[in-house]
Amino acid sequence: QLQLQESGPGLVKPSETVSLTCTVSGASIVNINYYWGWIRQPPGKGLEWIGSIYYSGSPHYNPSLKSRVTISVDTSENQFSLNLNSVTAADTAVYYCAGHRRIAAAPYYFDSWGQGTLVPVSS
Amino acid sequence: EIVMTQSPATLSVSPGERAILSCRASQSVRSNLAWYQQKPGQAPRLLIYGASSRATGVPARFSGSGSGTEFTLTITSLQSEDFAVYFCQQYDDWFPFTFGPGTKVDIK
Numbered sequence: 282q283l284q285l286q287e288s289g290p291g292l293v294k295p296s297e298t299v300s301l302t303c304t305v306s307g308a309s310i311v312n313i314n315y316y317w318g319w320i321r322q323p324p325g326k327g328l329e330w331i332g333s334i335y336y337s338g339s340p341h342y343n344p345s346l347k348s349r350v351t352i353s354v355d356t357s358e359n360q361f362s363l364n365l366n367s368v369t370a371a372d373t374a375v376y377y378c379a380g381h382r383r384i385a386a387a388p389y390y391f392d393s394w395g396q397g398t399l400v401p402v403s404s
Numbered sequence: 405e406i407v408m409t410q411s412p413a414t415l416s417v418s419p420g421e422r423a424i425l426s427c428r429a430s431q432s433v434r435s436n437l438a439w440y441q442q443k444p445g446q447a448p449r450l451l452i453y454g455a456s457s458r459a460t461g462v463p464a465r466f467s468g469s470g471s472g473t474e475f476t477l478t479i480t481s482l483q484s485e486d487f488a489v490y491f492c493q494q495y496d497d498w499f500p501f502t503f504g505p506g507t508k509v510d511i512k
Contacts, residue, residue, distance in 0.1 A: 318501075328448065328491055328503040341499040344405075377447055381495075389495050390438035392459065394447035 283307045283315075285378050285395035293402050298366040303378030303395060310359045311336050316381045316388040317361045319352060321374040322397070329374075333381065333388055334361060373402045406430050406497045408504035410490075416512040417482050425507045427475040427492035435471045436496035442506075443488045451490075452477065479509070487511055 289301035303317070310317065318333035332342040332352045340352040351364040365372060380393040407430040417423045427437065435455040440448035450459040452468035455475055465480045479486055492504040 327505045328493075330501040330503070333499075333501075343500045345500075382453075388498055388501075389436070390450060390453040390493065391440075391448070392450045392453070394449070397447050 283380055283393040285380060285393060287376060287378050287395045287398040289376075289398055289400065291399070291401070293368055293400060294404050295369055295402055296367055298364055299368055299372065299376070299400050299402075301363045301376055301378070301398065301400070303361050303363075305359050305361070305380070310354060310361065311356050314383055316383050317352075317354065318379050318381055318388075318391065319363045320377045320379055320391070321372075322377070323371075323374045331363065331365070331376075335383065335388075368402045370402050373400065375399050405500055406433060406494050406502050408492055408494055408502050410492060410504035410507050412507060413505070414508045414510060416510055418512045419484060420481055421512075423479040423482055423486075423509055425477040425479075425490055425509070427470075427477070427504050429473045429475075429494055431497075432472045433494040433496035436494060437468075437470070437475050438493045438495065439466075439468055439477045440491045440493065441486075441488045442491065448491060482509070 284306045286304045316333045319331040334340040334352045342350045354361045375397040377397045378395040379391040381391040382389040409428045411426045437455045439452040442448045456468045489506045489508045491506045
């Protein structure tokens with residue numbers, strides 16, 4: 282059973298960087314069947330895909346966030362990470378890490394989710 | 405970017421009744437559509453993928469249909485645990501993956 286757990290600071294100031302880590306258990310992050318992704322949800326709003334990465338490939342980002350986002354994989358720790366810089370109050374959200382199925386080398390639906398972590402951006 | 409829309413925004417249903425939720429894509433996504441259920445304070449949970457295939461452990465009262473641009477999630481005989489928000493997501497056009505704004509199913 283694949284399990285994911287986000288970790289990171291609880292509060293970030295405007296203009297700073299949100300740094301989150303997702304620890305994967307129940308499977309290796311070096312898994313040909315999964316991409317690894319980040320999704321966020323502002324309070325009371327919908328879901329926004331941030332970006333995804335395959336363990337041996339280049340990350341892919343939402344064009345709306347691309348200039349501020351970096352996603353990377355640490356295979357030795359079975360983790361993947363998100364950095365979002367120059368944050369504003371509009372980046373306040375619950376941030377989820379998720380695994381999405383890789384089928385025929387393509388990313389598909391998200392079938393495993395972390396519990397999410399709220400990141401408020403406030404001075 | 406493919407824009408996903410959902411209707412209605414809120415659906416009020418009595419326990420035991422049927423709920424029909426709609427999702428529309430701005431262009432064809434073939435059958436590359438998923439449905440998720442989200443309860444307050446919880447992460448989304450995959451219900452349906454491939455427009456009509458139930459994920460592991462999902463009860464048979466949940467069914468999905470459609471292809472192209474029009475999709476439907478049907479919940480027959482609503483149970484108390486089914487009152488939640490439901491999102492659709494397309495994965496035909498990658499990067500960006502896009503979600504619908506959600507339909508809240510609440511108790512009538």
